[in-house]
Amino acid sequence: MPLYEGLSSLSLINEKNTTVVFDFGAAYTKAGFAGENGPRVIAKSEVKCRESGRLVPVFQYRDDDELRHHLVDFIHKLYFRHLLVNPKDRRVVVVESLLCPTKLRSTLAKVLFRHYEVLCVVFVPSHLVSLMTLGVTTGLVVDLGYQEATIVPVYEGVPVLKAWQALPLGGRAIHRSLCELLLDRALTVGEDGKEQRLSTVMEDLSDNVLEDIKVRTCFVTTLDRSGRLQSNKYDRSVEPPPPAPSVRYPMSGSRILTIPGTVREMATEVLFERDEDLLSVPSMILDALLKCPIDTRHALADNMVLIGGTASLKGMKHRILSEVRALVMSPPFSDVLQIKSFKVHHPPAKDNYVAWLGGAILGGTEAVVLRSLPRDQYLTNDIVPDWCNLAFNTKEEHDEKSV
Ligand SMILES: Nc1ncnc2c1ncn2[C@@H]1O[C@H](COP(=O)(O)OP(=O)(O)OP(=O)(O)O)[C@@H](O)[C@H]1O
Ligand SMILES: [Mg+2]
Structure with missing residues (x-):
């Protein structure tokens, strides 16, 4: 029974070879063992390109072959540099988004089964297993x-x-907005001690620098302050709220970047500004x-x-x-909508690996035996069951199950 159909009661299993759990993300991949309370590694999803030798994102590819090469190299690094276990004949849980492209999951299955010869793979939807961490x-x-x-x-x-x-x-949209705001408003002091606009010194900032600036200095402002900042943008007569303090950020060499308080506050607003479709x-x-x-x-x-x-x-x-x-x-x-109450849960893990933790909890249950795709079955049919594939989700199949 595929997992996208939901979960019923599952009991724990006890095995010698612990199941490996992967959560492949566009920016970071989390990898570790089932039954543990955190991933062993949170690695940047990057591999060395076989042609150019430069680091490139794993999930940026031109064709199937390139994706397969990226996955082979990246998974090798995860198993042999970080997890230090032999992939052969070991079970694998892959935490994936329900919206993950079919090509990606079928290439991943091909790499895991044919190249690394894993015993079985369970693809679990990240949104569903995140709830397992909360019970x-x-x-x-x-x-x-x-x-x-x-x-x-x-x-x-x-x-x-x-x-x-x-x-x-997501994070990438914030990076883009932060880059624009910094080039527009930030000042920098170089070795000569002269203060200049950042845009006169550099045209772009790397993703790593933007991420560091974002995590260290940016914050999400309150609804009230955001409303006043927006009103001030269109109508100068509206008094803006007092700005947050600016931050001095050391860049490469002896260059110091002064990040104004408004940039720290406004960079994250992209997630809340409603676009042309009011979304x-x-x-x-x-x-x-x-x-x-x-x-x-x-x-x-x-x-x-x-x-x-x-x-x-x-x-x-x-x-x-x-x-x-x-x-x-x-x-x-x-x-x-007549809803008055909205409440948020606090999962027992850092936000970026809640889904991984859900996979690790599920990996310790018998779901990895009962609901997995075994290697033999994959090698015979060469296909991964999927919710969007009608070959696995026909009405007759459901009728048979309910009998
Ligand atoms: N403590 C933190 N504060 C602010 N941002 C953070 C923090 N930790 C991680 N991030 C940001 O979260 C983003 C990565 O989140 P996550 O690991 O959930 O993404 P992903 O799973 O790789 O991506 P996706 O789910 O889109 O495939 C990055 O942009 C990173 O800068
Ligand atoms: Mg993710």
Whole structure:
């Protein structure tokens, strides 16, 4: 029974060769062993390109062959440099997004089965297993990762697939906005002691520098301050709130960058500015609720779970909650949603590896035996069962099961 159909009661297994758990992310991959309380490694999802020898993102590829090469090299590094175990005849849990492209998961299965000869693989949906860390079966899971923000409601252990939402609003969108703001407003002092605009010295900033600046200095401001900052942008007569203190950030060499308080505060606003279709992270949450059956909405709103590294930004959870509470009171949502209470869970792990921890809990149960794809079956059929493939999800199949 594939896992996207939901979870029923599972009991623990006790095995000599511990199952390996991977959560491949666009920016960071988490890898470790089932039954442990944290991943052994959180590695940047980068490999050395076989042609140029430069570090390139694993999931940036031109064709299937290149993706396969990237995965072979990257998984080799994970097994033999970080986990220090032999992949052969060992079970694997792969935590993946329900929206993961079929090509990616089939290439991953090919690499794991044919190249590394693993015993069996279980693909588990990240949103579903994140709830296992909390011991609840119902929740609105919001994953704020690097590439995108994805929302999948899970009701009584079953993902409500028709209500999923996704937008490219994650760490990468913040990096882009931060880069623009810094080039526009930040000042820098070089060896000569002269103060210049950053844009006169450099045209772009690397992703690593932007990430460091973001994690060390940026924060998510309150709804009230954000409203006043936005009003001031369009109408100068509106008094802006007092700015946050600026920060001096040492760059390479002896160059010092002065990051103004407004940049620290405004960089994360991209997640909340509604685009041309009036979509933002809070509006996606309400849209997901709207697409769920009416009798599930209160339970979902009361059990929101925010996961993914971007959710760790200071003030993020508070801001999302206050935006959602304000938005539900205003049209068009006030006409169709009658929800007064929204609550957020605190999972027992850092936000960026909650999904991995869910996979590690599941990897310690008999799901890895009963619901996995064994190597023999894969080698015979050469296909991975998937929820979007009608060969595995026909009406007759369901009818047979229910008999
Ligand atoms: N403590 C932190 N504070 C702020 N941002 C953080 C923190 N930790 C991680 N991040 C950010 O979270 C992002 C990575 O999150 P995560 O590991 O969930 O992404 P991913 O799983 O690689 O991406 P995706 O889910 O889109 O495939 C990066 O942009 C990183 O800068
Ligand atoms: Mg992720």
